[in-house]
Amino acid sequence: MKNSQGDTLRVHLDKYRDIVGLRSTRCQRKYNQDRYKVLVLDAPQPETNPANIATTDTTSSSNSTRAISQMDADLKTLFYFAIFDGHGGSNTADYLTANLDEYIETAKPEMVPKVIEDLRKLGGYFRNFRPHFLEPFLPADFEKRGLKDAADRARQQRRVHIPGKGGQIKPMIFIPHPNATEEEQEQELESLENRATAAGTKVGSATPAPTEVLLSEEQRKQKERAATNKSRVEVPREGEEEDEYDEDDDPFVIARRRNLNRTSPLPGGSTAYFGTYRSEYASPSLRAEDMVEKERRKQQAAAAAVAPMPATMTLEQRLCLSFLQCDAELVRDKYRDGSTASVVIVQSKGAFWETEDDLDLILAHVGDTRILLCEAPRGESIQLTTDHHPDAVVEADRIRRMAAYVTADSFGENMFLGQLANTRALGDIAMKPFGVSAEPELVRRTVKASEAAFLVLISDGISSVMSNQEVVDCVKLENNPTQAAANVLNLAEQLGAEDNCTVMVVKLPAWGSKMPDLSKELREYRWQSEAQQSRARRR
Known part of the structure; x- marks a missing residue:
């Protein structure tokens, strides 16, 4: 990559502590199932040469403009920042850390039908699955x-x-x-065969006819009278109305x-x-x-x-396909645990931390990990993602179609199907037919270099005890992103965080701008209150 002076730089981002700050701990859990990754993506090579595109009419001219625009976007450097929060194990989070960025780089339009077909085999929620962002690539x-x-x-x-x-x-x-x-299907059928064989019937054979039973003379006459009465057609008398048939009273239907x-x-x-x-x-x-x-x-x-299938994919479409492709692979390999995923790609010409051009932030998000943006000079926190919890309006409306239920645990937290706090996740194959989807929430936001101070990626261990503004204000206090991440983690532990905690601070061009501390009094009050309670417990 090149800096603002045109010099070529080679930077190992996750080890460059003055640009990206990283801190993670298991806190009070036995294991740390949070994962993160920072790297520079290989920009996909455009498949269309704009010099060879004819511009004889309006349609071809517009296609040429779109192709050139897409190529310009691809020539920018793509900085990849991701955070994953595993639940039920760390296998899914490890898989995403190792493979998700590669799937983004190698995504192609012809992969879409196969991925959608694999997910539709799950049935239930995915029976008619058709993601909006990938519609153009379905034949x-x-x-x-x-x-x-x-x-x-x-x-x-x-x-x-x-x-x-x-x-x-x-x-x-x-x-x-x-x-x-x-093999599992054959075992199930074998058990059915054993039950049928024990009853004297082979699987797949017709139902045996009932054994003829000898009737007495009186029983035979009663049977004939019943058959005769059944064949008669009763005509209602004058003044009588025929009883209307009610399906709910029919014993056969019941x-x-x-x-x-x-x-x-x-x-x-x-x-x-x-x-x-x-x-x-x-x-x-x-x-x-x-x-x-x-x-x-x-x-x-x-x-x-009528419309031809596009030959190139936008970055949002690549992200959507890569998330679903990873999920299909996890289902195929039967990963029983799950993971959230929050990915932000900073698209910039040159070094994103010192550029004077606008920055494009492209986000793909599943679960309840968060991505926050601090806007200068006001110093306010902007949450760029949405927590995919059962009580979220959009998620509640989506899962209600599957007749799924939501219960509250002993801490008052809503749980989807009584087991999951997230309605979207990668993995969790047992819950897929009931609406747990890996289709990501996709957001593109363009910010001015003078207004973008920094990004913060946090797991739910942090957000469960600290507000977004408290997290952002803790970062403002330090000149180094790594020390800022440590400040956030230390305060979360002091406030009683129990879950795995991970913080990633990404420096942007407006880093170091003078901004007000909007939550200082609240943080001091909470810290003193927690310290008093801690001393009381020690007594």
């Missing part, structure tokens, strides 16, 4: 291809007969779990609903249900939504058939 026949795959999976379903209560043989449909391997409700799919296992009437009781509102969605996709397919 016109993508939905038809998905229907064909669904038909192939339906043919793989096997009808079996197993004994129910009282030895009665009932037909069942065995549907393999999407994450189950062929029995079918009881069987339907008794067998609901659970994560991690196979799904089997009695009967063939599962679709009869689908919610009318859901069917209406499906019709609207089907019509929308038909219109999109018609538009895609």
Whole structure:
């Protein structure tokens, strides 16, 4: 890279303590599952040569302008800063630290259909998954291809007969779990075969006819009278009204609903249900939504058939694809733990900490780690990301469609499905069908060099005990980013932080500007209060 004087520099960012400050600790946890990474991305080479683009008409001229603009953006230096907070283990966080930046560099348009198809195999929330940022790269026949795959999976379903209560043989449909391997499916079918064999019935054979029972003369006459009465057509008399049929009172319908409700799919296992009437009781509102969605996709397919597929990808599209590609790989390799991810790419001509040009901040975010921007000279904290918690308005509306539930733990924190504090994460494959998505929140923000003081990336161990403004004000007190990160971490520990804590401070051009300390009195009060409580506990 080059500095403002035009000199070529080679900088190891995560070891250059005057530019990037890093501090991380396990705090009161047994292990530290937070991870971070800092590097310079290889700018993708543009595939189109603007000198070879004809400009004979308006359309080609606009395409040429877009191509040149994209090339100019790609020629800028891309500085990559990322923070990951693992939960349930550190395997997913380690995977993201090692591979996410490489996926961003190697992202290509032709990868999109395969990644979306892999995620759709999860079913549930991902059954009709179609991310907005990757729409231009899906072929016109993508939905038809998905229907064909669904038909192939339906043919793989096997009808079996197993004994129910009282030895009665009932037909069942065995549907393999999407994450189950062929070996696991065969083991499940083998257990069903053993049950059927014990009852004297082979899997896949027809239901045996009931044994003929000898009836007495009186029983035979009663059976004939019942058949005769059933064949008669009763005509209502004058003044009498025929009883209106009520489906809720029909014992046959009640029995079918009881069987339907008794067998609901659970994560991690196979799904089997009695009967063939599962679709009869689908919610009318859901069917209406499906019709609207089907019509929308038909219109999109018609538009895609006319518009050619783009040959290049924007940085936002690369980030979206890389997040989903990592998630698909984690699902394929069956990573049971999960991780949040907050990535910010600083796009700059030359050194970002001393440039006089505007800076482009491109963010991709999943979970509750945060990215903060300090704006000079006012010194205010600007949160660039949104915490993906169950009580967030957008997330609550999204997961409500899957009939998922949210409960509060003993500390009053809302938990998705009673297990996760985040509704978006990478990994966590058991929760994927219920709405835990890795589709990132994407933000692009252009800031003036004179107004950008610094960036702070923090994990939820910090944000759980400190406000955004307190974090930013702690950084202002130091001239060195590394010492500033240490200040934030020390105050968080003094205020009783328990979770893993990680702080990354990134110096921007307006670093060192004179700014007011907006939370000084609050920090002093909290520090004195915590010190008094600590002395009281020691007594």
